[in-house]
Amino acid sequence: MSKFRTNILICGGTGCIASDSDKVIKNFNLILKARGYDEEVQVIKTGCFGFCEQGPIVKIEPDNVFYVRVQPKDAAEIVDEHIIKGRKVERLLYEEPRKHEKIEQHKNMLFYKKQLRIALRNCGLINPEDIYEYIAFNGYDALGRSLTKMTPDEVIETIKKSGLRGRGGGGFPTGLKWEYTRKSEGTIKYIICNADEGDPGAFMDRSILEGDPHSVIEAMTIGGYAIGANEGIVYIRAEYPLAIERLTIAINQARDLGLLGKNIFGTDFRFDITLKYGAGAFVCGEETALINSVEGKRGEPSNKPPYPAQEGYWDRPTCVNNVETFANIPSIILKGSDWFSSIGTEKSKGTKVFALAGKVNNVGLVEVPMGTTLREIIYDIGGGIFNNHKFKAVQTGGPSGGVITEEHLDTPIDYEHLIEVGSMMGSGGMIVMDETNCMVNIAKFYLEFTMDESCGRCTPCRVGTKRMHEFLEKITSGKGTMEDLDALKQLSYMIKDGSLCGLGQTAPNPVLSTMKYFWDEYIAHVKDKHCPTGECTHLAKYSIDPDKCVGCTACAKVCPVDCISGEVKRTHVIDQSRCIKCGACFDTCKFSAVIKP
Amino acid sequence: MMANDLPKEKFDALEKYIDSFQSTKGTLIEVLHKAQDLFGYLPRDVQLFVARKLGIPGAEVFGVVSFYSYFTTKPEGKHSISVCMGTACFVKGADKILDQLKEKLEIVSGETTKDDLFTLKEVRCIGACGLAPVVMVDGKVYGRVKTDDIDTIIDTYRK
Numbered sequence: 146m147s148k149f150r151t152n153i154l155i156c157g158g159t160g161c162i163a164s165d166s167d168k169v170i171k172n173f174n175l176i177l178k179a180r181g182y183d184e185e186v187q188v189i190k191t192g193c194f195g196f197c198e199q200g201p202i203v204k205i206e207p208d209n210v211f212y213v214r215v216q217p218k219d220a221a222e223i224v225d226e227h228i229i230k231g232r233k234v235e236r237l238l239y240e241e242p243r244k245h246e247k248i249e250q251h252k253n254m255l256f257y258k259k260q261l262r263i264a265l266r267n268c269g270l271i272n273p274e275d276i277y278e279y280i281a282f283n284g285y286d287a288l289g290r291s292l293t294k295m296t297p298d299e300v301i302e303t304i305k306k307s308g309l310r311g312r313g314g315g316g317f318p319t320g321l322k323w324e325y326t327r328k329s330e331g332t333i334k335y336i337i338c339n340a341d342e343g344d345p346g347a348f349m350d351r352s353i354l355e356g357d358p359h360s361v362i363e364a365m366t367i368g369g370y371a372i373g374a375n376e377g378i379v380y381i382r383a384e385y386p387l388a389i390e391r392l393t394i395a396i397n398q399a400r401d402l403g404l405l406g407k408n409i410f411g412t413d414f415r416f417d418i419t420l421k422y423g424a425g426a427f428v429c430g431e432e433t434a435l436i437n438s439v440e441g442k443r444g445e446p447s448n449k450p451p452y453p454a455q456e457g458y459w460d461r462p463t464c465v466n467n468v469e470t471f472a473n474i475p476s477i478i479l480k481g482s483d484w485f486s487s488i489g490t491e492k493s494k495g496t497k498v499f500a501l502a503g504k505v506n507n508v509g510l511v512e513v514p515m516g517t518t519l520r521e522i523i524y525d526i527g528g529g530i531f532n533n534h535k536f537k538a539v540q541t542g543g544p545s546g547g548v549i550t551e552e553h554l555d556t557p558i559d560y561e562h563l564i565e566v567g568s569m570m571g572s573g574g575m576i577v578m579d580e581t582n583c584m585v586n587i588a589k590f591y592l593e594f595t596m597d598e599s600c601g602r603c604t605p606c607r608v609g610t611k612r613m614h615e616f617l618e619k620i621t622s623g624k625g626t627m628e629d630l631d632a633l634k635q636l637s638y639m640i641k642d643g644s645l646c647g648l649g650q651t652a653p654n655p656v657l658s659t660m661k662y663f664w665d666e667y668i669a670h671v672k673d674k675h676c677p678t679g680e681c682t683h684l685a686k687y688s689i690d691p692d693k694c695v696g697c698t699a700c701a702k703v704c705p706v707d708c709i710s711g712e713v714k715r716t717h718v719i720d721q722s723r724c725i726k727c728g729a730c731f732d733t734c735k736f737s738a739v740i741k742p
Numbered sequence: 743m744m745a746n747d748l749p750k751e752k753f754d755a756l757e758k759y760i761d762s763f764q765s766t767k768g769t770l771i772e773v774l775h776k777a778q779d780l781f782g783y784l785p786r787d788v789q790l791f792v793a794r795k796l797g798i799p800g801a802e803v804f805g806v807v808s809f810y811s812y813f814t815t816k817p818e819g820k821h822s823i824s825v826c827m828g829t830a831c832f833v834k835g836a837d838k839i840l841d842q843l844k845e846k847l848e849i850v851s852g853e854t855t856k857d858d859l860f861t862l863k864e865v866r867c868i869g870a871c872g873l874a875p876v877v878m879v880d881g882k883v884y885g886r887v888k889t890d891d892i893d894t895i896i897d898t899y900r901k
Contacts, residue, residue, distance in 0.1 A: 159868070159869040159870055160869065160870045160871070160872045160873065162883075163870040163873055163876070163883035163885055164873065164885060197870070197871065197872030197873075198872045199872075200872060343866070344867075345827065345828035345829050345832075345866040345867040346828045346829035346830045346867055346871065347867070348867060348869035348871065351869050352869075383775060383812055384812070384865070384868075421771070421772070422771065422772065422775055423810075423812075424771055424774070424775070424810030424811070424812035424813055425810050425811035425812035425813075426809065426810050426811065427866075438771065439768070440768045441768040441769055441770035441771045441772070441806070442770070442806065443805055443806055443809040444809065444810070445809075459768075500830075500871060502829070502830030502871035502872075502874065503829070503830050503833045503834070504833060504834075508830070508871055508872040508874070509872060540829070543829070574829065576829045576830060576833060578833055582833055587833070590829070590832055591829075594866070600809070732889070
């Protein structure tokens with residue numbers, strides 16, 4: 146790297162590639178070559194910077210200037226102005242939405258200020274397809290130290306003392322899991338990386354695999370050494386082609402350098418990793434279901450005990466950890482358990498990555514110390530609610546979690562506190578909703594998901610989620626009764642108690658928590674036959690505000706059933722008896738004169 | 743669908759792939775991935791071929807094929823249109839985009855248009871939440887899609 150005076154880091158994560166970052170990279174290379182600077186300046190395709198809202202992102206090092214929303218055509222200007230003449234391109238700098246000031250260094254942006262990156266430490270910093278860049282940032286140092294200076298028990302002890310807990314949702318102490326697997330009898334053991342990210346709205350595991358695959362490979366090898374496994378398996382979604390590609394490249398590079406294979410670091414320890422592809426089943430995130438799927442079978446969960454630590458893959462002791470959990474391991478080995486446990490709250494140590502999305506200004510991937518409040522994440526890092534709307538609720542834990550309202554925004558985030566307020570950590574999806582989102586509709590959305598994804602093995606989940614969805618369908622179409630609400634609640638508790646695995650046990654959570662905090666909305670749907678947000682189209686009611694209507698006729702033209710009448714420049718009126726509640730007039734009106742009650 | 747409609751070269755390629763395993767124990771899902779790559783879908787005859795080669799009952803193969811949403815038993819259209827129904831896209835109105843597509847293409851999710859041009863799919867989070875709501879046609883992602891954009895997107899692939 147020393148040969149180059151400047152590095153241009155360009156995000157090659159899925160979000161930025163979707164906004165043409167590949168073309169940005171191509172243009173930078175073409176223009177640098179045309180201007181004769183390709184010997185001095187290097188273009189590096191990195192992993193995700195996390196600030197997906199502002200993508201594609203281009204960072205110039207060592208100047209430490211952060212350009213946002215860079216289009217392919219902007220490459221010429223950045224090269225001519227910044228690289229050649231040394232003048233920053235002002236218009237491409239990030240603008241703080243509240244104060245309207247331009248910020249050139251990412252560390253000064255509110256989005257990054259409160260973040261602490263451990264699992265994502267290399268994402269957006271290194272080229273994930275080059276093992277030497279990972280090594281330059283202390284990569285494989287932790288593996289070397291573990292193999293040559295520590296016994297397996299010392300490794301386990303370090304992880305135990307660090308307080309690291311599973312980041313996939315359950316929050317089980319990682320060190321303890323390793324210890325159980327180590328102590329299980331058997332000569333053949335396995336370590337599996339769960340990369341079957343299923344929560345619709347969480348994409349941290351994918352970003353880590355795309356942006357820093359070696360950290361997972363290194364951690365799995367350390368884990369293999371600690372528990373006594375010589376074989377590792379990454380179970381990854383087939384829907385993640387880029388992550389699969391980068392992981393495959395990384396594994397091959399590690400093999401070439403002897404970091405996987407026989408006699409690693411000159412010891413007699415051997416370890417190798419293979420990939421197994423998932424095929425689209427949410428339930429496979431559950432470890433026993435995952436193991437069945439790795440064995441090529443239907444991904445249905447089995448009864449526990451026996452736990453995988455006793456009898457897992459092909460009935461051998463197996464340890465299953467999540468991607469983000471693994472990504473923390475090398476730093477813990479290098480910096481020590483005391484360092485890690487100094488971060489976070491009493492029972493939840495370290496950091497957690499969240500996929501912040503929905504109605505916030507700064508959508509993206511954020512990593513914060515445990516104990517950060519939801520308010521800090523949504524308002525400081527997230528930049529507040531989109532379009533100056535009002536905050537209504539935030540859903541954590543995906544389809545297994547619940548909603549958290551305004552009154553609990555100052556809750557410090559950790560495993561225990563989130564459960565206390567009726568939600569859960571989950572894998573780290575964080576969806577912000579504003580006053581235009583109907584909570585009954587959201588509950589129905591999640592139920593539809595769990596109903597589709599229920600594997601069918603146990604009756605409470607298979608039949609129960611379907612029945613719950615039917616109730617919600619009835620309520621949102623205006624046919625619900627108060628008895629239905631009671632039955633829905635009762636059914637929820639039955640499914641929670643009676644289901645075999647985590648999917649069913651948590652499936653009713655979105656319904657129970659929205660019922661708890663937004664009971665009035667359920668009542669409005671049932672008693673008044675009215676959806677306060679207008680999202681449930683059957684129960685919406687549109688009208689025209691005579692003070693705002695300018696008589697432009699746009700709504701009348703777009704109405705599919707011609708039920709809007711009025712002359713040019715006169716107030717228009719909707720004929721309620723004929724209105725089919727399609728919402729076309731609402732979407733069309735430029736004067737906000739069409740109102741949903 | 744009869745076996746003779748399916749090209750023999752592809753069966754040969756699949757056979758070669760299966761024979762490359764030292765042991766076929768636990769390889770069913772991998773083999774099905776390969777088969778779907780080759781044929782584009784998993785018709786009955788392909789499933790039975792896999793069952794015979796691996797020495798397992800056809801029912802077991804079908805059980806796995808029908809369990810996972812990634813596997814499909816129907817041929818797909820020339821272009822696949824996937825609407826992201828992840829939560830981030832949903833709260834930003836992905837359901838309305840999907841309704842519009844259903845109406846325009848006159849099919850429901852999972853179906854293929856009569857002219858075999860488009861297959862409509864609902865997918866769960868493709869990880870471009872910053873661009874929500876998102877529609878993906880073949881590999882290309884369209885971000886911040888509005889219902890008005892649908893016609894333009896479809897027409898690009900009609901030619």
